[in-house]
Amino acid sequence: KKLNITYCEDFGQLSDLSKWQMPGFDSVFCCLGTQSTKYGKKAFYQVDHDYTMHTAMIAQASKIPHYSIISSTGANHKSFAYYPKIKGQTENEIIALKLPITSIHRPGLLLHRDNDSRFMEKVAAWIPFFPKIESRDVGRVARIEAEMRHNSTLSEGLNSKLKLKNKGSEGAAVYFYENSDMLNLLRAKL
Numbered sequence: 001k002k003l004n005i006t007y008c009e010d011f012g013q014l015s016d017l018s019k020w021q022m023p024g025f026d027s028v029f030c031c032l033g034t035q036s037t038k039y040g041k042k043a044f045y046q047v048d049h050d051y052t053m054h055t056a057m058i059a060q061a062s063k064i065p066h067y068s069i070i071s072s073t074g075a076n077h078k079s080f081a082y083y084p085k086i087k088g089q090t091e092n093e094i095i096a097l098k099l100p101i102t103s104i105h106r107p108g109l110l111l112h113r114d115n116d117s118r119f120m121e122k123v124a125a126w127i128p129f130f131p132k133i134e135s136r137d138v139g140r141v142a143r144i145e146a147e148m149r150h151n152s153t154l155s156e157g158l159n160s161k162l163k164l165k166n167k168g169s170e171g172a173a174v175y176f177y178e179n180s181d182m183l184n185l186l187r188a189k190l
Contacts, residue, residue: 075090077092106179
């Protein structure tokens, strides 16, 4: 079986690692996210930082070799803007866990969200220089990349073709995929 989806009705339970032992899994995908403008800073921090960190700690406790997170273009812990600052802090804290392989995807503007239409994204979609990607393609990229990370030959080809560099430390590989890398991966013939 290629994909096993694990449901959680109460994300507050993610902090109890004893409930989430998941041996035998190859990858964890975290695509949690919300809006600080719509739900407030407290809810945003809880979802985009706390729950995301809990999923990374579950991967670590379960010895899952690959953790993949959907972050955001512009994520930077030094940013003055709240959204990119929290995204950057979360990325740094995940990296500090020293998971065997961490993939950080930083999509630009998400186009055609079926479940969460945002007015400014619709307006910005018409601006040519804004980095953008179809929302459905973000999941495709994460899946393709994970499959390649579990095949050493394909993984080396991926790094070479996209000119990716491991930004982690010994025994803890970290790969960043900016929006352009994500689009190139969709087009790549590896």
